[in-house]
Amino acid sequence: MMILVRNRLVPSLRYQWSVRRYISSQQSPFDLEDGDEKYRELNQMYVDMFSPQAEDALSKDVESNEKPTISDLEELNNDMNCLLNVGYHKLTADELRKKVELPGRFILQSLSNNPYFNLAVENYVFTKTPLGTTPGSSFANQRLLFYINRDSVVIGKNQTLWKEIHLKTAQERGYEVLRRFSGGGTVVHDLGNVNYSFLTSREEFSREFFNRLIISGVRRSTSEVPLALNHRGDIVLGDRKVSGSAFKIAKGKAYHHGTMLIESKLDQFHGLLKPESIDGVRWNCNSVDSVRSQVENVPLGSVQQFIDMVVEEFKRVFYSGEVENIPVFYCDEDVTINEEIREYMTLLESDEWKYRKGPKFEVHLKCGNHSMTVERGIIVESSIQALVGSSFQSFIDRISEFKDIDEKLLI
Secondary structure (H helix, E strand, C coil): CCCCCCCCCCCCCHHHHHHHHHHCCCCCCCCCCCCCHHHHHHHHHHHHHCCHHHHHHHHHHHHCCCCCCHHHHHHHHHHHHHHHCCCCCECCHHHHHHHHHCCCCEEEEECCCCHHHHHHHHHHHHHHCCCCCCCCCCCCCCEEEEECCCCEEEECCCCCHHHHECHHHHHHCCCEEEECCCCCCCEEECCCEEEEEEEEECCCCCCCHHHHHHHHHHHHHCCCCCEEECCCCCEEECCEECCCEEEEEECCEEEEEEEEECCCCHHHCCCCECCCCECCEEEEECCCCCCCCCECCCCCCCHHHHHHHHHHHHHHHCCCCCHHHCCEEEECCCCCCCHHHHHHHHHHHCHHHHHHCCCCEEEEECHHHEEEEEECCEEEEECCHHHCCCEHHHHHHCHHHCCCCCHHHCC
16 A cells, blocks of 8 residues: 555545545455455455545445544544554553663654653653763763644643633643643644654754754745744744744753644634733733744645654765664554553543643632632632632632623633
């Protein structure tokens, strides 16, 4: 089977039509050699799925306006994701540990769309990467990671969740809400967005270095995508932002990770992030504010095309003898999992991290003339005395009980 798009869940049923066109001229999705019995059953399943008889049945369903359910689509997407990932060697947890702990450069691409797994692996690689340098010598353990998350809204470590996100809207649209391990502002992820993470030493860290590498890699491959840096060091296409960045520096190491919009459904992003100010509510906090920007997709053929461009530029910049000496590895949560990665995932999923990790804040509501002071997620002062000692999140969960508070101001 000729796979044109790698590392992506199939959006709805569009992919089926391309597979049918292919099968119309081929006997089967895979050309199986003798002895490949372990794939024969899977192969036959897809032959049956995309046979002319199956196409006729689907056409009748379409004509009768019978739409597949969300669960049907998710099941198909999962099956297709497994099919697309056939042929990749995924590192086991032990293999990943050895690669990370040994000195040297490498590239790691996740085949998972689980944001909790991907952020956990990123943190694991950052934590386990050795400094491996002596005073005066250059760092030689740079690592480059790529991952693509399903629909998610990701806030910075030092942000106030309810100030940044229309939480109710995000949840209704099926977006995961996460607090990452790095600082910076809030970003939205979907399957059309690539997340990259460049790891280096604290001494050699530069906020603009990797963004310049990205621009150089894209320009080297095509002259039709005039990416540039704006005055803040962000990657832009004309006057539109196409990438957001965040950084972490700790224990002699640093990483720059960011997003790159390629095929994102930008219309679905509207209404997820709050504007800088909303009439009727005032926040007083030391949290990091997101910089609101107009965004645009980079006009490339696929997310994988962007990854390939950046991989080649990374190899060129860090050329050491032979370009192929910088390997590309793959990971996935079905095999690349260990206790430390699980612990990071559990932390990211916890209410303690999501809702209580943010900085102290005060919120003042014009309606009812209410105010609250929150520390580590707990209301320590409030004009509503009964709320003191409870978590701010529990108040949000019960906000409909307070008739003089407009819940739209907070969620």
